[in-house]
Amino acid sequence: METFQSLLTKKLASALAAAGFDNVGELTQATDPRFGDYQTNAALMLGKQHSENPRAVAEKILQHLNAADLCESPTVAGAGFINFTLLPGAVANKTAELFADERLGVARSTSPRKIVIDFGSPNVAKPMHVGHIRSTALGDALARIATFLGHDVIRDNHIGDWGTQFGMVIWGWKNLLDREALQRGPLAEIVRIYKETNARSTSDPAVRDACRQELVKLQSGDKENIDIWNECVALSLQDFQHVYQLLDIHYDIQCGESFYNDRLAGVVEGLLKSGIAEISERAVVVFFRDIPELADKPCIIRKSDGGFNYATSDIATVDYRITELMRDTVWYVVGAPQTLHFKQIFEIARREGHQADFRHIPFGNVLGEDRKLMKTRSGENVPLRQLLEEACARARKIIEEKNPNLADAEKIDIARTIGIGAVKYADLSQYRMTDYVFSWEKMLALQGNTAPYLQNAYVRVRSIFRKAGEAAAKIEKFVLHEAAEITLAKRLCQFAEIVPQVLNDFRPNILANYLFELANNFHAFYEGCPVLRSDEPVRSSRLALCDLTGRVLQRGLDLLGIKVPEKM
């Protein structure tokens, strides 16, 4: 099926052609209900092009515009906008189409891509902390949306499982490890020895040296050190997995940094041979002399001691993703501080001849209530697992107050759905670049733009069907008389217009905002329009509206990685 926006855009295009104009401007959802449902600024653009009065141009366009099957006669307004107001009958027909459509009107992309999304990327030997929620939630949502739109998506967890910190971890493992503590809490013990070693090595040069030795041994394949490293990685992965389970996130592949180890030498060699890289001060470096922005910011791909760094492994990763995973699109959901790094990597990839579409999708920080980077009282990063568990506990407490009669197992389940949903939604409902302030009260509030508010709209839908004891019957014709019904139906029709927009600039918050408005429209409808108590044919029509709203809410939240409860 086709959206109103798409249908009207086509009608506008043919009107423009018939009037002898270029196809310029755009047709968008109206910015204000006063202006109807859709608007176009085409006449304004054309007026400028031809130095004519935009309103006169608009009139000319209207002479060739035939949209009587969809809307009232379009009107010229303001400086030269053309406004479209949908006919209730057209809305009713479209809603019926939507009702019958599994995909709720969302079209598959006409140019599907083969995408790899790099998101999450926690570091081994460190617990995941709040900082990881953004990349993880955002990357997962983008993956879900891209998949739904028909793209071929590989979700890749580029784990930080290799690097200089392992010198310290291994030294600590050999000298400080408490086996019993490792049994009780593996990652906690690894973190403890890492921190302890780090502290010692800053004050004791002998320890620092020893750590470096351990690192060299590891990198040259020393059996004992490799075993220790393997165990650390395995224990960390177990810990991550627990968090992913809580978050309902999965990866298709988890190719960490170490995966690329045996490709690094070849990468550097290749870049030297092709002249992209050169030797400078004993290191291998790529310069970007022709790019003003990067002219004074070279990229080191092999250190003067012969070691590789993460730029090297990122280049190897690009090569692998394009040549072996056969991707034409690569998305990196990585924090804003790495913008420069990715500019360099993408430029190197371009020079290597890779044609793929590379995107760095940056994001801001999670702040505490003091507006500084979120930390615990003792100044440490807040472990993600602890944070998620607290979210569930807080949700549980609210459920206990509001709905104490639910069965215990149900309460646990619902608390998890609400708690995790609240954390994700708080993140995704915000523009990704803005630093946002983490607040339990706000994200778990039942009013306002929160997950529980949206989930509650779904619960209300389910409650009606439980009470009715029937599912929504197939219906041919929606009966839309009340303003609340029409508003709700129009909103439902917009879902298909909104979802593809998210990938425009990687903004799931657009979808979140839409769902909030939908929930709000539904709640208003629910207040003003009795469903089960009304007579036919209104009853069936309203029941179908409820069903459709429930489906859009469920699907929309699912695209954000958020679940819905049946009761709450």
Added chain:
RNA sequence: GCGCCCGUAGCUCAGCUGGAUAGAGCAACGGAUUUCUAAUCCGUAGGUCGGGUGUUCGAGUCACCCCGGGCGCGCCA
């Protein structure tokens, strides 16, 4: 020094490729329920969009310069 990001209502934030009188939520105030779960709805109030100059029919949005905050800039990842 060079570069990137952010600055919108008391608070938390929307406002994608420039579009109409800048929008929500929270908090404040005022209403609505013998309910299909009020975990809700409706209304009122609240703004020199950090400041300035420019580009044009039109700037929160684009350009330049300041101010404020955050973060990066050869051998960490």
